[in-house]
Amino acid sequence: MNLHRTTLLAVAAAMSMFTASAAHAQGQPPIKVGLMLPYTGTYAALGDAIENGFKLYVAEQGGKLGGRAIEYVKVDDESDPPKATDNVNKLIKRDNVDVIVGTVHSGVAMAMAKAAKDSGTLLIVPNAGAGAVTGPMCAKTTFRSSFSNWQPGYAMGAAMAKKGIKTAVTITWKYAAGDESVGGFKEAFEKGGGKVLKDLTVPFPNVEFQALLTEIAAIKPDAVYTFFAGGGAVKFVKDYAAAGLKDKIPLYGAGFLTDGTLEAQGAAAEGLMTALHYADGLNTPRDNAFRLAYAKTYKLQPDVYAMQGYDAAQMLGIGLAAAKGDVKNKAAIAAALEKATIDSPRGKFRLSPSHNPVQDLYLRQVVGNENKVIGIASKGLADPGRGCKM
Numbered sequence: 001m002n003l004h005r006t007t008l009l010a011v012a013a014a015m016s017m018f019t020a021s022a023a024h025a026q027g028q029p030p031i032k033v034g035l036m037l038p039y040t041g042t043y044a045a046l047g048d049a050i051e052n053g054f055k056l057y058v059a060e061q062g063g064k065l066g067g068r069a070i071e072y073v074k075v076d077d078e079s080d081p082p083k084a085t086d087n088v089n090k091l092i093k094r095d096n097v098d099v100i101v102g103t104v105h106s107g108v109a110m111a112m113a114k115a116a117k118d119s120g121t122l123l124i125v126p127n128a129g130a131g132a133v134t135g136p137m138c139a140k141t142t143f144r145s146s147f148s149n150w151q152p153g154y155a156m157g158a159a160m161a162k163k164g165i166k167t168a169v170t171i172t173w174k175y176a177a178g179d180e181s182v183g184g185f186k187e188a189f190e191k192g193g194g195k196v197l198k199d200l201t202v203p204f205p206n207v208e209f210q211a212l213l214t215e216i217a218a219i220k221p222d223a224v225y226t227f228f229a230g231g232g233a234v235k236f237v238k239d240y241a242a243a244g245l246k247d248k249i250p251l252y253g254a255g256f257l258t259d260g261t262l263e264a265q266g267a268a269a270e271g272l273m274t275a276l277h278y279a280d281g282l283n284t285p286r287d288n289a290f291r292l293a294y295a296k297t298y299k300l301q302p303d304v305y306a307m308q309g310y311d312a313a314q315m316l317g318i319g320l321a322a323a324k325g326d327v328k329n330k331a332a333i334a335a336a337l338e339k340a341t342i343d344s345p346r347g348k349f350r351l352s353p354s355h356n357p358v359q360d361l362y363l364r365q366v367v368g369n370e371n372k373v374i375g376i377a378s379k380g381l382a383d384p385g386r387g388c389k390m
Contacts, residue, residue, distance in 0.1 A: 030071035031320070031327050034091035036102030036112060039076040042205045042231040043104045045260060046305045047076075050126045052298050053309030054101060057317070060293070065313070066320025068327070073097055077108050079205070084111035092119050098327040099124065101312050104305075106130035106149065106176035113137045122319075122330060126312040127305060131180050134356040136387035140334045143355045145312040147277055148383035149177050149227075152254035153184030155361035155377035156225060156275035160252055161192020165222045168194060171212060171236075172227040174201035181227035181254050189225075197221050207235040213243040224249055229256035234264040241268035255279075255364060255371065260303040262369050272366045275377040277359045278304040278346045280370040290345040302345075311344050318342070354385030 035054070037047035051074075058070050073095045075087050084107070091097045092115060099122040103109050109128030116123035117139040125133055125142070129149035133142065160168065168189060172178030178201065186196050197219055200212045216224060224245075228236045233256060240251055246268070255276020258269055280301075290310065294302040302310075315337055322336030323329040341350050342357075349359040363377040 028068060028325070030069040031065065031099065032071050032073060032095065032097040033316075034073045034075065034095060034097035034100045034102075036075045036077050036087060036091060036100055036108075038079045038104050039074070041079050043079050043229070046104045046127065046230055049260065049303055049305035050101075050104070050309035050312070052294070052300075053302065053306035053311075054126070054313040055309075056294055056297055056306075057310045057313035059297070061317060065317040066323065066325035066327075068320065068325045077103050077105070079103075079105040079108060081105070081107035081111060084108040085115060088112045088115040092116075092121050098122065099316060101126055101309075101316075103128055106180070109133055110137065110176065113139070113142055116142060120330070122316075122327070122333065124312045124315060126308045128177070129180065130176050131383070131386070132176075134352070134354040134383060134385055134388060136389075138354045138385065138388035138390060140390055141330050143315060143337055143351065144357060145315055146308040146357070147359070148184075148356050149180035149254075150184035150187075150383055151277070151359075151361060151378075151381055152256075152275045153181040153186075153225075153227070154188045155184075155363075155381060156252055156254065157185040157188030157190075157194070158192060159273075159275060159363050159375075159377040160223060160225070161189050161194045165189075166194055167197050167221045168223050168225050169198050169200060169216055169219055169221045170196060170225045171200040171202075171209075171216070173204040173206070173232065175204040177229075178204075178227050182225070185225050205232060207232050209236055209239045210243075213239060213245060216249065217243070217245060221249060224251050226251065226253040226257060228253070229259075230261070233257045233261045237261070237265045237272070238268045255304065255362075258364075258366050258371055260305060262366065262371070269366045270368075273374075274364050274366075274371065275361050276304060276364060276371070277357070277361055278307050279362045279364045279373045281372045282345070282347070284345075284347070286343060287345040307345050311342060311346075314342060314344070315340075352382045352385055353390075354383070354388035356383045356385060358382040 255274040319333030323332040363375040364371040
């Protein structure tokens with residue numbers, strides 16, 4: 001009788017411990033992800049695509065990463081650098097987010113990177129390619145799922161030099177992303193024997209191009225290299241064609257020129273060549289599955305921004321799995337990501353020592369409403385991470 005009673009008590013105690021343990025696991029608060037993205041202005045569609053991609057990956061994991069539910073706090077950064085520090089500090093200090101995901105505009109991203117580094121907050125950058133983020137401002141807790149501005153520029157400069165193009169004019173917005181994209185282009189183009197005749201700029205987000213298009217026509221370079229994105233890219237491509245330049249002076253660019261913009265650009269974009277780490281026709285099992293899931297979920301075709309948001313969530317998931325869901329264990333998260341191979345829709349990539357993707361840059365051409373791959377502009381291209389000291 002006593003033995004039986006003892007056994008029952010032991011079983012009851014074990015059951016009680018199991019229930020308490022399960023309750024604790026289930027009772028863990030959600031991981032708070034701060035989405036600091038542009039939801040208004042010229043980059044609004046890009047912010048939406050990044051959020052969609054991020055949430056798609058989380059949904060594919062049953063709504064959890066590292067066994068933890070995800071809660072979102074959203075801030076519209078308006079692509080406005082003067083507001084960036086206040087916005088990011090609201091997420092860190094007021095909302096107490098565990099992770100920040102953002103943003104598109106490089107000037108905003110640099111303020112975010114500083115605040116995240118100073119506070120030790122995990123930051124995953126799903127677009128902005130500012131060199132400083134994985135250069136002088138690099139941190140153990142800062143990661144990029146996208147590119148550096150230098151990478152597509154450098155890849156296109158190399159490809160244009162290889163094609164035998166001897167002279168070029170560059171045109172972009174006068175801000176960090178434009179400056180760095182043109183810098184990467186010039187580095188490779190001049191190394192390949194090309195000469196840049198003039199660098200033209202307009203203030204961000206100005207889209208009055210007519211005077212500069214007239215100047216390009218007068219200079220008569222062999223080609224033009226450009227960096228624009230979003231609404232500005234639509235206007236530039238249409239204005240370039242309307243000015244009669246498209247058939248006289250070939251236009252090349254970083255892939256953002258024609259990503260997410262082709263429908264609005266219409267016939268003006270046909271035949272344009274760009275370099276980017278993603279394209280519409282990769283036709284791999286991994287990318288096909290991603291594109292189908294995205295189209296089913298959002299009734300839209302994914303673009304590079306959606307893919308980068310998807311991979312930002314995938315990277316967070318890899319880190320949290322290694323840390324067994326403990327988002328405070330930043331050393332384990334960083335160590336896991338530093339050695340991971342990320343199975344991205346773009347193709348597998350790893351992170352450089354400064355936490356920037358080492359990836360293939362595709363040479364693409366606009367055919368109809370698609371950016372078709374016609375080759376590899378640069379294989380396994382790593383950003384130099386200049387100035388990074390961790």
